[in-house]
Amino acid sequence: MSTTVSPLAPASVPTLPVIAGVRLATAAAGIRYKGRTDVLLALFDEGTTVAGVFTKSKCPSAAVDWCRERLAGGKSSKGGLARALVVNSGNANAFTGKTGKAATKLTADIAARAIKANAGQIFLASTGVIGEPLDATKFNGVLDDLASRAAPESWEEAARAIMTTDTFPKLATKTVKLGKARVTINGIAKGAGMIAPDMATMLSFVFTDAPIAAPALQALLKSGVEDTFNAVTIDGDTSTSDTLLAFATGAAKDAPRISRASDPRLKAFAKAFREVLADLAEQVARDGEGARKLVEVLVEGAVSKASARRVAMSIANSPLVKTAIAGEDANWGRVVMAVGKAGEPADRDKLAIFFNGVRVAYKGMRDPSYDEAEVSALMKQPKITIKAALGLGKGRDRVLTCDLTKEYVAINGDYRS
Amino acid sequence: MSTTVSPLAPASVPTLPVIAGVRLATAAAGIRYKGRTDVLLALFDEGTTVAGVFTKSKCPSAAVDWCRERLAGGKSSKGGLARALVVNSGNANAFTGKTGKAATKLTADIAARAIKANAGQIFLASTGVIGEPLDATKFNGVLDDLASRAAPESWEEAARAIMTTDTFPKLATKTVKLGKARVTINGIAKGAGMIAPDMATMLSFVFTDAPIAAPALQALLKSGVEDTFNAVTIDGDTSTSDTLLAFATGAAKDAPRISRASDPRLKAFAKAFREVLADLAEQVARDGEGARKLVEVLVEGAVSKASARRVAMSIANSPLVKTAIAGEDANWGRVVMAVGKAGEPADRDKLAIFFNGVRVAYKGMRDPSYDEAEVSALMKQPKITIKAALGLGKGRDRVLTCDLTKEYVAINGDYRS
Known part of the structure; x- marks a missing residue:
């Protein structure tokens, strides 16, 4: 078992007050x-x-x-x-x-x-x-x-x-x-x-x-x-x-x-x-196993909150999105893939994708103004926010996850029970 | 990109005959x-x-x-x-x-x-x-x-x-x-x-x-x-x-x-x-990325074929099942987990699980006759068959997948685009 504290741990453990009873x-x-x-x-x-x-x-x-x-x-x-x-x-x-x-x-x-x-x-x-x-x-x-x-x-x-x-x-x-x-x-x-x-x-x-x-x-x-x-x-x-x-x-x-x-x-x-x-x-x-990045997935413009949740979960559970984050790669193509596979209403040509606030893709294409060097620098931060704006309705939602690292595979695969 | 041929590749490439037209x-x-x-x-x-x-x-x-x-x-x-x-x-x-x-x-x-x-x-x-x-x-x-x-x-x-x-x-x-x-x-x-x-x-x-x-x-x-x-x-x-x-x-x-x-x-x-x-x-x-094992998931005794498919996919897509296979671990607890999370009809106390033909769990418990050493030896084979018998109906299905290795994470995470 790992003895190293997650790099994403809070700075200190809070002291909790007494609760009567x-x-x-x-x-x-x-x-x-x-x-x-x-x-x-x-x-x-x-x-x-x-x-x-x-x-x-x-x-x-x-x-x-x-x-x-x-x-x-x-x-x-x-x-x-x-x-x-x-x-x-x-x-x-x-x-x-x-x-x-x-x-x-x-x-x-x-x-x-x-x-x-x-x-x-x-x-x-x-x-x-x-x-x-x-x-x-x-x-x-x-x-x-x-x-x-x-x-x-x-x-x-x-x-x-x-x-x-x-x-x-x-x-x-x-x-x-x-x-x-x-x-x-x-x-x-x-x-x-x-x-x-x-x-x-x-x-x-x-x-x-x-x-x-x-x-x-x-x-x-x-x-x-x-x-x-x-x-x-x-x-x-x-x-x-x-x-x-x-x-x-x-x-x-x-x-x-x-x-x-x-x-x-x-x-x-x-x-x-x-x-x-x-x-x-x-x-x-x-404190996800092997986590090195906290990942916040925001979905907006979905047809409903429930639909936004399903799209957000599709992104947050995608091994390809999670390995890309581990590799500090603003791989928006994989976010497109995860939106597309969610089975929820989505229109490729209305979709916009943001990493830590920077729009990297919109209207079904790469954002021409997107600066690779700027986004690469942002991807080194410990918290990554992926936003997918679907452009269809008012449904929005937020899901938290972490990246998928070799440590995860090691923790779950490198042992004999 | 990997230059090593998958260990699961067929022994030879077949020669295909001409097709008129x-x-x-x-x-x-x-x-x-x-x-x-x-x-x-x-x-x-x-x-x-x-x-x-x-x-x-x-x-x-x-x-x-x-x-x-x-x-x-x-x-x-x-x-x-x-x-x-x-x-x-x-x-x-x-x-x-x-x-x-x-x-x-x-x-x-x-x-x-x-x-x-x-x-x-x-x-x-x-x-x-x-x-x-x-x-x-x-x-x-x-x-x-x-x-x-x-x-x-x-x-x-x-x-x-x-x-x-x-x-x-x-x-x-x-x-x-x-x-x-x-x-x-x-x-x-x-x-x-x-x-x-x-x-x-x-x-x-x-x-x-x-x-x-x-x-x-x-x-x-x-x-x-x-x-x-x-x-x-x-x-x-x-x-x-x-x-x-x-x-x-x-x-x-x-x-x-x-x-x-x-x-x-x-x-x-x-x-x-x-x-x-x-x-x-x-x-x-x-030839799945990083694959070292071919994994066949069989589900039988489900309420329908469609239900068996969903349970099989839940097992085949579970990162925890796939990392266990990579670790050559007959981790049937994770198969129980994946059956349970599929959202399909399942009865814990009727469930039986087999690895490469050996029953390791049944009736909601570990199979008392299951020989750890025997099953551990089987898990070293290049093909692993996981069978989940739900004991509810006649629905059966089969899904193929591969294990989840550190190579997969490396291939998909160890680069900067």
Whole structure:
């Protein structure tokens, strides 16, 4: 595994404030890794609400199944309430059949006993190798110890315990007014498409002390991911385990209780919540395997936003576009190719393409005024913005990705499992 | 550009027989390359029928537009008849605006003058750099010379003249009975996804002396590509210029004239025609950029053939599956991931996965009897078959691809245009 921090990492790791009602602890349980933490326990005060969005994979992990059932209010749970979150790295507990299902139940039972709560209010996430049985008995004792040690300040430790091949921990925070109260939103994440040997998972957990009812939290999360986590791609591959959970303790003093996402008092909060998700999602793109460039793809002039998204994803997932960026080549011909293959309305003779603000092609031809030397210099920057203006309508969208380097192939190909 | 022949190349280049009514010649016109041929002229006797299938890109090249118009019977052409094919490598004449359209017209006019035919019966294909104007005046003189030199034996020269970054020429042939006559089908191709710097094109041309009316030839071609050229992927990127044209001279002695694709006399011919397409398509996969392994993806037990195709393409286009194959790793977890992300009906707990015939996972779990050492040895073979059995229905399909190596990234990223 790589030990070099991505050149695109933020300059420093932010220090996250305490959130009333949340305590965290981590441990090295020896799930797979040696000499590092691999279990996170987050404890929540009673009354904490929860919401979640998950991978669209038809082969989801056992933990994803577990969380979906708990959110739906399956037996032995009150839907929408959470007392704890248990995350392990090193084993995804995916494609593990009945054993995997039993492991989720056992993990939740051990946690429930440790904190004297209902197992139906324990949420789970696992990331790591696919297809290996997860030995949940390893959590015996460990979770009791974590429960006794949990502390409100342990945000960076929490972000580190969920890492797999991430090269830096990912944290973000915002404080914002809700009614007359000040409330906080903290988030942590681990990377997507960061998969070595098999670690196909994006995990993110967001926490707030705002009192928000579960359905409102779910609505915030669903609309919040649309232009953040759902607008990031590393390699177009989707994990069996992608999980984003939000927890609202409601412990902020004097904050109004919010029951509907449409509540006008929620406006500033909703914006800050989306900003935390956007910050975490960008950090995921900045830590794509082997990434040397952050790539922002802007599409405008599409027939709709959905169409713009599909064109942007076609560009962002094109191996030929991504290798060109790695080679610092303003290869707009490949962008034309990726627009053309998206299957969305596009008119070759109305298309314009820009690299870092410089128009290189328009009206179906190379821009005659385009200065190769100027654009070559721009391509050396660590962030590259590719804009495709389709000239058809008002649909626009934005997607983040990274370049495709030999390092990516080395990380994912140069080993024997 | 790579000068090493792909390790997956066929042992020898086949010698193609003469086809009555077809003559070929090549030249070095200096379009872009030095010291190699880059123009092919194929001449057809009067009455030759033609059919074509093209890229689905919304940004097609000028030559693709030209051929489509000619096939549709645009003005100054009788739809479905061809007297010549002009192919150049080195410049795709794609995203070249009005200049590009004018270049196709000028090329066809020069060819028409050289062979004293109608410009509407000249077919064109271009492959090479995108966005550079094609200077069609370079064909002046060259095409006259080619017309005078054209000979019926020059198949390998023809296959070489259309190469860009292909590492070997691609040819295939079949001889088959049509009625009481023996007829021949010859084909040549250049690779897909073989794009350095910008050479985003698969081109293939198939020739026969069978007398087949244009609509029947079109029907044969359309059904023939479905499980051959349309079932090959290198990197999921689709060129602006993909072109497959079929020409039938009708010059075979004593062959019955076929006017409908459903004619029962066409059965053996249709099979041989499909075999030529399949042979060429496999050669394209064997010459994928940087390829070290030929990868066959079989999907069975899907709810339909179309669903099986989408699952197979999801596996074949997954960078994580392809890098694992490059690393000789039987990484079935990534195959589960790719099945799951396809968006098609799949049931984790009914899924079985095989590498080169050995079952490694079934019923949503690792196969307990799977011998790691045995499978590791199999993964060293030059051809890897991945089978995913979904266990839902009777839909099955097959797709060919290659592995994703550091060479691919080097070819497409290690240069400045």
